[in-house]
Amino acid sequence: MSEKEIDEVTGVATTGHEWDGIKELDNPMPRWWLYTFYATIIFGIGYLIYYPAVPLTENATPGLSGQTNRGDLKIELAKVKEGKAAIEEKIATLDFFDIRKDENLMRYSVAGGQSLYKVFCTQCHGTGAQGAPGFPNLNDDDWIWGGDIESIYTTIKHGVRNDEDDETRFSEMPNFGSGILGNADIEAVTHYVASLSNSDHEVKLAQNGQEIFIENCAACHGDDGLGGRDLGAPNLADSLWLYGGSLPEISSQIAQPKHGVMPAWGERLGEAKIKQLSLYIHGLGGGERDLED
Numbered sequence: 001m002s003e004k005e006i007d008e009v010t011g012v013a014t015t016g017h018e019w020d021g022i023k024e025l026d027n028p029m030p031r032w033w034l035y036t037f038y039a040t041i042i043f044g045i046g047y048l049i050y051y052p053a054v055p056l057t058e059n060a061t062p063g064l065s066g067q068t069n070r071g072d073l074k075i076e077l078a079k080v081k082e083g084k085a086a087i088e089e090k091i092a093t094l095d096f097f098d099i100r101k102d103e104n105l106m107r108y109s110v111a112g113g114q115s116l117y118k119v120f121c122t123q124c125h126g127t128g129a130q131g132a133p134g135f136p137n138l139n140d141d142d143w144i145w146g147g148d149i150e151s152i153y154t155t156i157k158h159g160v161r162n163d164e165d166d167e168t169r170f171s172e173m174p175n176f177g178s179g180i181l182g183n184a185d186i187e188a189v190t191h192y193v194a195s196l197s198n199s200d201h202e203v204k205l206a207q208n209g210q211e212i213f214i215e216n217c218a219a220c221h222g223d224d225g226l227g228g229r230d231l232g233a234p235n236l237a238d239s240l241w242l243y244g245g246s247l248p249e250i251s252s253q254i255a256q257p258k259h260g261v262m263p264a265w266g267e268r269l270g271e272a273k274i275k276q277l278s279l280y281i282h283g284l285g286g287g288e289r290d291l292e293d
């Protein structure tokens with residue numbers, strides 16, 4: 001075995017590697033660095049053994065601890081759910097008057113209702129509850145079935161024209177274009193309906209349409225066109241329209257009416273959540289005062 005060459009300047013042995021006249025010195029790593037490196041290896045092996053770490057086909061090695069972030073989250077969520085259970089049970093059993101008397105309970109209900117609205121209602125009524133054609137605006141004071149808290153509660157719980165709930169809100173406007181009224185009569189009553197809200201119309205046609213309206217439409221919408229909540233008949237005398245208030249849109253709704261469907265949320269959400277949603281929607285700005293207010 002040949003002796004190692006000693007560098008004259010530093011007095012350190014070389015490794016025998018040389019490049020372009022430069023020789024590599026054989027300086028060993030400091031012991032503290034080596035010990036730290038060995039410790040990290042030992043720690044890594046221990047970690048692999050104790051915690052779930054090695055990915056497999058469908059999951060990972062369970063480790064001695066069995067602890068995972070997903071498992072910790074489930075535990076935390078269970079604690080939160082347990083804490084909420086008592087509050088929601090109280091909401092489910094109390095009436096709206098008593099809920100609103102309890103400041104903390106009311107605050108919890110409205111906050112919960114807002115979250116529920118974002119998950120279940122925005123798809124139709126919009127993120128700001130502004131509605132869309134065929135989907136009512138929940139901020140204004142125009143309510144087809146009533147805007148007091150109990151009416152809102154009933155509508156949310158049982159839905160509208162929903163075949164899955166026997167107590168669903170139900171109204172259906174006849175298809176007057178299927179032979180009940182001729183084209184001339186539909187045009188005349190269209191102009192009369194437009195006149196109720198002072199929209200653009202021809203006066204003579206509106207005069208001709210008044211009698212047609214009374215004979216065919218007043219039974220639900222009333223002689224003055226103010227609507228009937230017991231029947232789910234919209235108010236035709238204001239400027240708020242579900243399917244549009246132009247003459248062509250009114251004519252289309254008379255001839256071939258559209259009928260929207262709202263889900264019945266009672267069984268899916270439960271009593272407490274239905275009440276939370278009702279309180280939140282009632283407080284958006286268009287909710288009507290209750291008899292107890």
